[in-house]
Every structure is written in C-alpha cells, then in structure tokens.
Amino acid sequence: MSTEKKNNDPAEPGGALKEAESRLHYAVRELSQSSWVITLLSVVVALVVGALLILATNPQVQSTMGYFFAQPGDFFLTSFEVIRDAYSALFRGAVYDWQAATPERSIRPITETLVNAVPLILAGLGIAIGFRSGMLNIGGQGQIILGATCAAFIGYAYQLPLGAHLLLALVGGALGGAIWGGIAGVLKAKTGANEVIVTIMLNNIALYLLAWLLRQQWFVQTGSNQPISAPVEDSARLFGLLGGGFRLHAGILLAIAATVFVWWLLERSTLGFEFRAIGENPEAARTAGVNVPKATALVLIIGGGLCGLGGAAHLLGTEYRLGAGIAGTLGFDAITVALLGRSKPLGTFLAGVLFGGLRAGGVLMQAQTGTPIDIVLVLQSVIVLLIAAPPLVRAIFFLPNPDGKPRSTGRRRLRNQQAAEAAEQPTPTQEVSK
Amino acid sequence: MRSFTPKALFSLAAVGVLALSACGEAPEDEPEEDDAAAEENGDTQAEDNSDYTACLVSDAGGWDDQSFNESAFTGLQNAVEDFEISESTAESSSDSDFGPNVDAMVQQGCDLTFGVGFLLEDAIDEAAQGNPDQSFGIIDATLPSEPENGKPLVFNTSEAAYLAGYVAASMTETDTVATFGGIQIPSVTVFMDGFADGVERYNDDNDADVSLLGWDKEAQDGSFSGDFDDQSAGRALTEQFLAQDADIIMPVAGPVGLGAAGAIEDDGDAKLIWVDTDGYESTDYGDIILTSVLKQIAQAVYDTVEEGVSGEFTAEPYVGDLENDGVGLAPFHDFEDEVPDEVKDKIEELTAEIISGDTVVESENAPQ
Numbered sequence: 001m002s003t004e005k006k007n008n009d010p011a012e013p014g015g016a017l018k019e020a021e022s023r024l025h026y027a028v029r030e031l032s033q034s035s036w037v038i039t040l041l042s043v044v045v046a047l048v049v050g051a052l053l054i055l056a057t058n059p060q061v062q063s064t065m066g067y068f069f070a071q072p073g074d075f076f077l078t079s080f081e082v083i084r085d086a087y088s089a090l091f092r093g094a095v096y097d098w099q100a101a102t103p104e105r106s107i108r109p110i111t112e113t114l115v116n117a118v119p120l121i122l123a124g125l126g127i128a129i130g131f132r133s134g135m136l137n138i139g140g141q142g143q144i145i146l147g148a149t150c151a152a153f154i155g156y157a158y159q160l161p162l163g164a165h166l167l168l169a170l171v172g173g174a175l176g177g178a179i180w181g182g183i184a185g186v187l188k189a190k191t192g193a194n195e196v197i198v199t200i201m202l203n204n205i206a207l208y209l210l211a212w213l214l215r216q217q218w219f220v221q222t223g224s225n226q227p228i229s230a231p232v233e234d235s236a237r238l239f240g241l242l243g244g245g246f247r248l249h250a251g252i253l254l255a256i257a258a259t260v261f262v263w264w265l266l267e268r269s270t271l272g273f274e275f276r277a278i279g280e281n282p283e284a285a286r287t288a289g290v291n292v293p294k295a296t297a298l299v300l301i302i303g304g305g306l307c308g309l310g311g312a313a314h315l316l317g318t319e320y321r322l323g324a325g326i327a328g329t330l331g332f333d334a335i336t337v338a339l340l341g342r343s344k345p346l347g348t349f350l351a352g353v354l355f356g357g358l359r360a361g362g363v364l365m366q367a368q369t370g371t372p373i374d375i376v377l378v379l380q381s382v383i384v385l386l387i388a389a390p391p392l393v394r395a396i397f398f399l400p401n402p403d404g405k406p407r408s409t410g411r412r413r414l415r416n417q418q419a420a421e422a423a424e425q426p427t428p429t430q431e432v433s434k
Numbered sequence: 435m436r437s438f439t440p441k442a443l444f445s446l447a448a449v450g451v452l453a454l455s456a457c458g459e460a461p462e463d464e465p466e467e468d469d470a471a472a473e474e475n476g477d478t479q480a481e482d483n484s485d486y487t488a489c490l491v492s493d494a495g496g497w498d499d500q501s502f503n504e505s506a507f508t509g510l511q512n513a514v515e516d517f518e519i520s521e522s523t524a525e526s527s528s529d530s531d532f533g534p535n536v537d538a539m540v541q542q543g544c545d546l547t548f549g550v551g552f553l554l555e556d557a558i559d560e561a562a563q564g565n566p567d568q569s570f571g572i573i574d575a576t577l578p579s580e581p582e583n584g585k586p587l588v589f590n591t592s593e594a595a596y597l598a599g600y601v602a603a604s605m606t607e608t609d610t611v612a613t614f615g616g617i618q619i620p621s622v623t624v625f626m627d628g629f630a631d632g633v634e635r636y637n638d639d640n641d642a643d644v645s646l647l648g649w650d651k652e653a654q655d656g657s658f659s660g661d662f663d664d665q666s667a668g669r670a671l672t673e674q675f676l677a678q679d680a681d682i683i684m685p686v687a688g689p690v691g692l693g694a695a696g697a698i699e700d701d702g703d704a705k706l707i708w709v710d711t712d713g714y715e716s717t718d719y720g721d722i723i724l725t726s727v728l729k730q731i732a733q734a735v736y737d738t739v740e741e742g743v744s745g746e747f748t749a750e751p752y753v754g755d756l757e758n759d760g761v762g763l764a765p766f767h768d769f770e771d772e773v774p775d776e777v778k779d780k781i782e783e784l785t786a787e788i789i790s791g792d793t794v795v796e797s798e799n800a801p802q
Contacts, residue, residue: 227618323553
C-alpha cells in the first residue's frame with residue numbers, strides 16, 4: 001500500500017495538529033501491515049516477560065534467590081516449577097482442563113474462552129472498521145455501555161414473544177452504540193472535529209449517564225436502591241448452546257456472522273471500498289468522487305453499532321443485569337484486539353479468541369496458583385507493544401530486515417544489546433513520517 | 435560501538451546488584467525436610483482443619499482498597515492463622531469476573547466461599563443453589579433466593595453513624611458539620627442517613643441549630659466524589675465544606691477520605707470522622723481524627739469461618755449492629771480529654787436506647 005505521505009505545512013492553520021493526526025494514522029496503518037510471524041513472536045516474548053514477572057513476585061522464588069550462590073539449583077528448580085504451574089493453569093483455564101473432576105468440566109474452559117471472546121470480537125470489529133478507514137475510534141467503551149444499556153432496558157422493561165424480544169433487544173443495543181458512534185461521526189463529517197477527542201469524551205458521558213440511570217427507579221425497576229438493574233427476561237436472553245453447566249451462548253454465532261459481514265463490507269462492497277479509500281487518502285478519495293463526509297459518518301455509525309452489539313451480547317448472553325461496571329475494560333481491550341488482529345476481520349476474530357482465552361485462563365491461574373491476575377494484563381500489553389515495534393521483535397529473534405538491508409552479523413551478542421541498537425537505528429516509520 | 439561504555443557500566447552494575455543480593459546463605463537444613471517437618475507439625479496441631487478451605491472473591495476494588503475488601507481479607511487471614519485452615523482468594527478486575535471467579539472457587543472445593551460486596555450477589559446466589567454441599571457468604575447484601583447454604587453478612591451502620599452525628603454536633607464550634615460519600619450506594623448512604631439523624635437528635639435535645647452539609651436525608655441527595663479512588667476529589671469537596679464553615683467532616687469514601695484528611699490537616703482547626711476501620715490506627719492522621727464509625731467486617735468473616743470450621747454454619751443472616759458490636763464508635767484517642775463527660779454519658783445513653791429499641795434509627799438504605 002502507499003508509503004507516500006503528503007506534506008502538511010506546519011505553518012498553515014491547524015497544520016501541526018493535522019500532521020500529528022496523519023502520523024497517528026500512518027502508525028495505525030503500519031501496524032496493520034506487520035506480518036503474522038511478528039505477531040506470533042510477540043506472543044512468545046510476552047510469555048517470557050510474563051514468566052519473569054511471575055518469578056519476580058513469587059515469594060518462594062525470592063527466598064531461593066537470597067542464597068543463589070550457595071545453592072543455585074534450588075533457584076532454578078523452584079523457578080521452573082512456579083512458571084510451569086502458572087502457565088499450565090493458564091492453559092487449563094483457557095483450553096482444556098485435564099485435571100477437572102468430570103469430562104464436562106474438562107472441556108468447559110474452551111467454551112469459557114469463547115464466552116469471553118464474544119464481546120471482544122464484536123467490539124474489536126467495530127474498532128477495526130475505523131482503523132481501516134483511518135479513524136481512531138477510542139469510544140468503544142462508551143458505545144458498549146450504550147449498547148448494553150439499551151439492550152438491558154428493552155430486555156427487562158417489555159414483555160414480548162420469544163424470538164421478537166431477543167431480536168429487538170439486540171437491534172436496540174446496536175442502535176444505541178450506532179447513535180453514540182454516530183455523534184462522533186457526524187461531528188467529524190460536519191465540523192471536522194477530531195474523532196479521538198470526541199469519542200474519549202463520549203466515553204465519560206456514557207459512564208455518568210449510566211450511573212445516573214441506575215439511580216432512577218423508573219429505569220432499574222428493582223424496588224431496591226442498589227445501583228443495579230432488574231435481570232432481563234428469559235425471552236430476551238441469548239440462548240445457551242450447550243445446556244446446563246456451560247455459559248456458551250448464541251452470541252458466538254453472532255460474532256461469527258459479524259466477522260463474515262465485516263469481511264464482505266470491507267473487501268467486497270462499494271461502501272467498504274470507499275471506507276478504505278478515505279483511510280488511504282481522503283483527498284484522492286474526494287477527487288475520485290467519494291462523498292467523504294458521508295463515508296466518514298457511516299464508518300463511525302457502523303463501528304459504533306458493532307460495539308453496541310458487543311455490549312448487548314455481553315449483557316444478554318452472560319451478565320443479564322446492568323451495573324455500573326458492565327463494560328469493564330472491554331472497550332479498551334477491543335482496541336488492542338483490533339490492533340493485534342491487524343484490523344482484518346479474521347485476525348480480529350482470532351485475536352478476540354486469544355484475549356478471551358487469557359481472561360478465562362487468568363481466573364484459574366489466580367485461583368489455583370495465586371499468581372496475580374494482573375499478569376494477564378501485562379501479557380496483553382506486551383503483545384501489543386511488540387507488534388507496534390516490529391524492528392524490536394526482529395532484533396530479538398535475529399530476523400532479517402524486510403528492507404533487504406543486511407543486519408549486523410554478530411551472532412552471540414546479548415539480546416538486549418541488539419534490541420537497544422535496533423531502537424537507535426531510525427526505523428522506516430520514522431523516516432517516512434518526518 | 436558508540437554506546438559501549440554506558441552499556442558496559444549498566445551490565446556491570448546489574449551483575450553487581452545481583453551478586454550482592456544473592457550472597458545469602460542457604461538454609462541449613464534441606465528445604466524439603468523443612469517442608470516435611472512443617473507439614474507434620476501442621477497435621478498434628480491443626481486437628482484436621484487443613485482440609486477445610488475458606489475462600490474469598492473480591493469486587494473490583496481489590497485487597498488493598500483500605501476499605502471493605504481489605505477488611506474481609508484481614509478477617510480471612512486471621513481465621514487462617516488461628517484455625518490453621520487452607521485459603522484461596524481471587525481478585526476480580528471487572529464485573530464480568532465475578533461469576534467465573536466464584537465458579538473457580540467452587541471447583542477447587544472451597545468449603546466456604548465469601549463474595550465481598552453487593553455486586554457479587556447474583557454470582558454467589560447462583561453458586562449456592564448449584565452446590566448445596568458447599569457454604570457461601572455474601573457481604574453487604576442479601577441473597578434473593580435465600581438458599582440454605584448462603585449466609586448474608588450485613589451491617590446496620592446507621593446506628594453507629596447516629597452516635598457519630600451526635601458527637602459531631604456536640605463538638606462543632608461553628609454549628610456546621612459535613613459528610614460526603616464515594617458513590618451513592620446504600621452501603622455508603624446508610625452512614626450518611628445515620629449521621630444526619632444523629633445531628634438532628636442533638637438539635638432536638640439541646641434546642642440547637644447545627645446544620646449538616648453534604649447530605650439531605652429527606653431528598654436522599656448530597657455530595658459524592660464519584661468513585662473510591664480519586665483523593666483529589668475528596669480534597670476539593672472538603673475544602674468547599676471548610677469554606678462553608680464546617681469544622682467536622684465525615685467522608686464515607688474509603689481511600690478518598692485520605693484526601694479529606696489532607697485538606698483538614700492543612701486547615702488546622704477542623705476534625706475528621708473516619709469510617710469502616712479505626713482511622714487512628716489505620717491512617718497517618720490520628721491527631722485530627724475525632725472518632726471513627728466502625729464496621730467490623732473482619733470480625734464477621736472470622737466468626738463465620740469459625741462457625742464453618744466447627745460445623746455450625748447456618749444461613750441465619752449476620753446483622754452487625756450496636757448490640758452485637760458488629761458496628762460501633764471507636765475511642766476518641768487524642769480527643770479523649772476534649773470530649774466533655776456529659777457527651778460521653780449521652781452516647782452511652784443513646785447506645786442503650788438504640789439497643790433496647792427505644793430509639794430506632796431509620797434508614798431506607800439499611801439492610802432489611
């Protein structure tokens with residue numbers, strides 16, 4: 001794709017902001033072009049960093065470290081055991097638990113992973129559409145909250161027949177998210193307001209709107225003054241796919257359908273072509289006859305709708321009750337999912353499953369080995385951080401530079417030495433954007 | 435290699451630190467023997483309690499929130515030490531973790547699992563229904579389906595806050611006292627209701643006109659900092675109250691109260707009323723803390739574990755009140771001499787009245 005950047009003259013009004021913005025967009029595009037190998041290696045490095053942190057915080061390891069030179073064997077044995085236990089618990093919690101009491105419990109972890117993945121995939125797709133169109137939608141959190149709020153209210157305030165109720169609640173959720181995303185989209189299209197700033201602010205507004213709604217008796221309909229809503233009616237719940245003992249619900253089908261839809265939208269439809277065109281170069285797109293304001297607004301409306309659907313699926317499939325913390329950190333995790341998935345539909349789907357698995361595995365890891373749940377957050381962050389810096393990963397694994405320039409030939413050098421060197425070398429990203 | 439020297443220095447320093455920190459001596463005995471010995475000792479002393487597991491799932495605040503999660507955690511630690519039982523804990527990082535965390539505890543075979551906070555109500559309720567052989571407890575909430583193996587642990591804090599309100603009203607020199615909360619939820623506003631009634635009682639008894647800022651019990655509306663983290667918000671609110679002449683302030687907002695304490699310390703003349711724990715011991719602001727409204731979550735958790743260990747667990751709700759010392763007023767500590775004896779006598783009188791039921795502290799936020 002294009003590596004040419006148009007020159008924004010910093011002297012012209014708003015030039016500096018514009019330049020910063022185009023640099024941001026460039027960085028996002030860079031991210032979406034990094035290779036699969038880099039992604040995979042980033043996961044490996046993240047696991048190593050996570051292991052080091054687990055060691056550093058583990059009291060047993062610390063005590064053996066105290067007499068390292070007297071008995072180094074102790075240190076290595078304990079370290080090995082601690083890491084093995086933690087990561088095997090992570091795996092057992094996320095994929096297959098061979099220590100579970102019943103066969104049913106053995107396969108439950110993978111279904112839990114999918115349960116966690118549903119909102120991440122849906123919202124991640126919404127964010128990815130924005131990235132592909134050169135728009136940084138940071139408002140996933142707000143759009144998820146609005147989606148969950150609308151879906152919940154429809155879910156418990158109305159009595160409707162079985163299929164219609166669920167459908168209406170889902171549509172309501174998508175609509176709520178679309179309206180919230182649309183505010184930012186229309187503002188950007190009409191006034192040029194920066195979507196990053198607007199969506200971040202809308203996140204806060206959504207959070208406090210929800211907090212206020214949860215104090216209104218007409219809204220929560222519980223008769224108590226706890227800030228939590230009534231549970232949604234059975235007819236509005238996403239039905240379970242595997243029956244009792246499993247939480248896996250029809251939301252996963254929704255997520256698969258949405259992935260196919262977004263693929264079709266971006267790769268096969270005219271609208272998607274326009275989206276990508278304004279992402280690559282708005283001026284060129286305008287010259288080619290694309291209605292840029294309309295496409296801009298539609299990107300955020302559709303993206304918001306998907307985030308809203310994610311919130312709705314989360315509420316109607318697993319939570320059932322609306323509380324102030326309904327969105328958790330989903331909105332921000334969705335951004336990392338979209339980045340990790342390189343803003344491609346299938347990539348986003350797989351990234352959502354990976355993050356869902358880390359979440360599900362983290363629960364068991366914490367409960368059985370006492371490893372802090374925060375390690376999971378570190379893993380996620382390191383993965384994304386490394387994907388954002390491909391030269392760093394290449395340096396760590398002695399991979400050749402794709403530019404064709406031969407890398408230095410020193411073989412047995414310390415890894416960090418090389419990493420530092422790679423960081424000092426001007427990367428292609430910097431060259432172009434300067 | 436332009437940056438060779440700094441790198442070499444760094445490596446050298448790193449190696450040095452490692453070497454220094456690793457120069458300790460190995461334990462004299464083989465560690466494995468130690469473990470075995472410890473286990474044997476444990477087995478003989480524990481009276482077979484080590485196969486009893488008590489578990490705790492936090493809400494999003496985590497174990498270091500200086501508030502109810504931490505209290506519950508302390509209670510569990512004390513019980514683990516005293517009864518030599520096993521424990522397992524899980525921190526929730528968001529609301530969607532509650533169900534999976536409770537489920538993980540159940541799968542691990544926890545005999546008794548506590549959920550800390552009303553947000554875990556559904557998760558605990560569901561687990562209790564699905565696992566009749568295991569026991570459950572929930573703090574600050576009741577269980578909708580009232581299962582036979584689920585025990586609600588709730589606190590009538592309005593009673594203790596009532597006493598604090600009376601003390602505050604009798605000690606103010608500006609005839610103005612204030613309170614604010616973290617988030618408007620019943621377990622917070624129940625403090626504020628009681629405080630408001632205590633001030634009201636003082637006014638009625640002494641024909642006084644002490645006004646309360648920050649909470650209107652009738653309208654159920656008042657000042658809130660918005661969360662349980664942002665200390666600067668607590669400071670800003672407190673500075674406003676001080677500017678409006680309040681000289682005794684009760685923040686009901688966990689760590690946010692530390693911001694209030696900072697503002698009061700700067701002011702010099704005002705005083706603070708702490709909540710949940712005895713702030714004289716748990717914070718660094720003992721010299722400005724008039725008293726504290728105690729909510730004995732740690733004790734309640736400890737007692738429930740004791741019931742469980744001795745096989746006497748019941749679903750009978752635990753309601754902490756003045757009568758069973760589940761809630762109470764902390765000592766005045768540094769202000770022991772400044773609080774007049776008649777106020778102290780009156781507090782004892784009020785305590786007796788509340789226990790006997792002659793005075794009923796009403797709050798729509800109190801546990802039913």
